[in-house]
Amino acid sequence: MKLSYILWEAFLMKQYPVETAKIKDDLYDAVNDAWLSQAEIPADHSQTGGFVELMDEIEKTLMHDFDELRDGKAQPDSSEMAEFTKFYQLTSDFNQREADGTKPLQPILDRITALNSLADLNAQLSDWILSDLPLPVSLSVEADMKHTETYALYANAPSLFMPDKTYYDEGNRAAETLMSAFTTAAVGLLEQVGYTKADAEKITALAKEYDRAIAPNVKSAEESADYAKNYNPEQFADFLQFVPALDLKSAVHTLVDGDPDTIIVTEPVFYQSVNQLLTTISFDQIKAWMLVKVLFNYSNLMNDEFRQTAGTYSRTLSGQKELRSVEKAAYYQAKAAFSQVTGLYYGQKYFGEKAKVDVQNMVKAMIAVYQNRLKTNTWLSKETREKAVTKLSKLEIQVGYPDKLDPMYSQLHVTPASEGGTVLSNLDQFSRQWTEYHFSKWNKPTDRTRWEMSADTVNAYYEPLHNIIVFPAAILQAPFYSLDQSSSQNYGGIGAVIAHEISHAFDNNGAKFDEYGNLHNWWTAEDLDHFDALAQKMIAEFDGLPFAGGHVNGKLTVSENIADAGGLSCALEAAKGEPDVDLAAFFINWATIWRTKATKQIEQLLLNIDVHAPAKLRADVQVKNLDDFYSTFGVVTGDPMYLAPDKRVHIW
Structure with missing residues (x-):
């Protein structure tokens, strides 16, 4: 037995570049030591490996193909790919994006700064939701977890500035470093859209105070990992009593075609506290929180200085040495807006x-x-x-x-720069179309395919x-x-x-x-x-x-x-x-x-x-x-x- 095992081990060592004896100590290290000793994490990555290397190869392949489409060296094979190509031309027009600076963002910032009270917000609540602007509450339409043949209305909690609520726990070692990076980035973004440093620091402080107030009431990643606990149906009339400060009844009646009897609440603890978060905390804090959220959400769509400023926080989170190049960023921005279109192109051509x-x-x-x-x-x-x-x-x-x-992809039409279109204005229009589309599914049959x-x-x-x-x-x-x-x-x-x-x-x-x-x-x-x-x-x-x-x-x-x-x-x-x-x-x-x-x-x-x-x-x-x-x-x-x-x- 011992001899046959030694012979077998010798055969393995010849067949595989692995020291099989070391597998007894650590399988992963024995198999991957040679690779680990040579592998380098690209400067614009936080990691590399089997999954990431495949992603990088696909990125290289598709960027080559899409660059040819963008530059007119190849022709799109469908109307949807033609729209993607037009949008890629917009995201790749770096000269125009630099010239525009943060101007495309100003109308959205003006909407937030014009708010003086919850009454002002309620007056445009449904449109705010359709515009996908930040709110302390979140509504969506998904398959009903107990009746999955039908789409239902859901109420969700907002995301935090920090990766998880546990970063607000006392003694969290990473929190101080991350919050410092977040603060620096937020102040820098506010300054770039015209605020003085003093005002930018004040707004950031208010926004952080509101985020910290939300944190104890939302689920941690561990709590969210239990899917079944996300299913908490409430009578819609009863749910409205949780949030009397917001006119969600009128908003929902505008968003969906009908009168919902029920709504599925994914985070009951949050909704039991949300009205207090709306009424006992100053509106200035809520407004500052929404403003800072918007700046980070749209940072990749502005000029490169704005993108780099916001990226200081994400790089602190991930350990990346640098952000993606503007060329790669343009590719991913365009691809994200037409993800299934580019995916179908890839599948049909390369699979x-x-x-x-x-x-x-x-x-x-x-x-x-x-x-x-x-x-x-x-x-x-x-x-x-x-x-x-x-x-x-x-x-x-x-x-x-x-x-x-x-079928929604056939409804996405790009407004080119010659007609006043920007990356942000087009994405805002796409986002609104998708949001309207998703709410239109309420109470209709689900698409299992x-x-x-x-x-x-x-x-x-x-x-x-x-x-x-x-x-x-x-x-x-x-x-x-x-x-x-x-x-x-x-x-x-x-x-x-x-x-x-x-x-x-x-x-x-x-x-x-x-x-x-x-x-x-x-x-x-x-x-x-x-x-x-x-x-x-x-x-x-x-x-x-x-x-x-x-x-x-x-x-x-x-x-x-x-x-x-x-x-x-x-x-x-x-x-x-x-x-x-x-x-x-x-x-x-x-x-x-x-x-x-x-x-x-x-x-x-x-x-x-x-x-x-x-x-x-x-x-x-x-x-x-x-x-x-x-x-x-x-x-x-x-x-x-x-x-x-x-x-x-x-x-x-």
């Missing part, structure tokens, strides 16, 4: 039909593995198991890019409200997936990603939704208690792990960790079913896709707000739960990568 069929087959294979696991599950009752299998059978799959564009991500996004997702998994074309590339990689490599990459998304249907959030995406408990009480106990084990496995000078929050990351565990385990089973199975290749590619080099600042920020565990820990911790990892690399008691069998977490 092959052969790859699409191959990935669809992998998805079907992963679903088959999951179905078998559910059918043979030993801790679920027959009743719950059958409902889980039913949910899996109803899972919808989308790969590559959507079959059609959202609508993609939330564009096809040129390096990511994937599960949508619990529609029970659907989506894999955009951009992620279907090496190291995640390639026709040139072995089946085991592909299962360790895109296979694990696919199964991860399937697992979200059965994580601590997804498990609360049925096969139609409705928030509905389909578990027996005993099964749910058992599942909750397993989820607690997953929380404990990650909670408190040291990273970047801080510690992982097991509650914040539990849903993604459950999905990682289920995804990796099911992908492993699928890989073992292939004739060319190579488990070392499987685990090595799993560690490869998570390779990341990041600034300390972004690592610490993500520890506080990201529902995903740090990439290194995603790679290292999950494999310790799998017996095949130990047999593949000869990991035994005493090795750093060893975890005692009774400590290993198995859910799906």
Whole structure:
């Protein structure tokens, strides 16, 4: 046995540029050390790695293509791409943008400065919402979480200046540095739109006071991670009593076609306190808060000095050395406004039909593995198991890019500079059209085929409200997936990603939704208690792990960790079913896709707000739960990568 293992290890070392003996100490480091020692974080990035490198390649490809369209060297193939091209010409007209300075922003600033009271705001409240201007309350239309076939009205809380409410907690070490950077940026922006330094400092101080007053009443990232607690329906008439200071009744009747009986409140604690935040705090504070919000929200659309000033705060948050170049900024501004249009272009041009069929087959294979696991599950009752299998059978799959564009894109028409159009004026018009469109959906049937991500996004997702998994074309590339990689490599990459998304249907959030995406408990009480106990084990496995000078929050990351565990385990089973199975290749590619080099600042920020565990820990911790990892690399008691069998977490 010992001799055969040594021979096997020698074979691995020849096949892979990995010191497999070091895998016993740390899988992630053994696989990625050579890359980590050479990788450099671009000056305009806060991190680099598998995901980011793919994004950078797509950026390079599409910027080349879109520059040719912009410069007339190529012709758009649709009316929507023609409008995108016109808008890209506007965002790329740097001379005009510098000449305009902050003038395009002035009409919006004037609207805010003209307000003297809540009565003034109420007089234009519906138009304020349609103009997407900051408010201490937020309304939206989304699928009703318990009746997902219909769109419902939601009331949400506003975002804060800080990344999370916990930054206002006493003793938060990062808060002082971040607030200092925010203050400097806010004062600088106010000065650039004409305020004296003294007035700019006064306005910024008032804005910060209001933000701090809001903070205790909104959810933290950890609290927001529990989806089901976002569903708090209220009779609309009762809800209005929460906010008598704002004429939301008239505003809503203008925004939607009808009289809502109910509204879904995502943050009840906030709405129980919001009227006090409106009436007992000076209107000058509210007004200053809205003004500062607008300056940051529109900073990327002004001249470069304005963009750079606002960017001092984001760079302090992320650790970026510099902002994107004006050329890249122009590309992303244009692309964001026509995201599905450019995504469809990318998918149709760069995503092959052969790859699409191959990935669809992998998805079907992963679903088959999951179905078998559910059918043979030993801790679920027959009743719950059958409902889980039913949910899996109803899972919808989308790969590559959507079959059609959202019809709203055909309504977006660019006003060129020759007719007085600016980047900001066009985006304001687009934003208003989208807002009107979304409110028009109230009480109408939902569109379960609508993609939330564009096809040129390096990511994937599960949508619990529609029970659907989506894999955009951009992620279907090496190291995640390639026709040139072995089946085991592909299962360790895109296979694990696919199964991860399937697992979200059965994580601590997804498990609360049925096969139609409705928030509905389909578990027996005993099964749910058992599942909750397993989820607690997953929380404990990650909670408190040291990273970047801080510690992982097991509650914040539990849903993604459950999905990682289920995804990796099911992908492993699928890989073992292939004739060319190579488990070392499987685990090595799993560690490869998570390779990341990041600034300390972004690592610490993500520890506080990201529902995903740090990439290194995603790679290292999950494999310790799998017996095949130990047999593949000869990991035994005493090795750093060893975890005692009774400590290993198995859910799906």
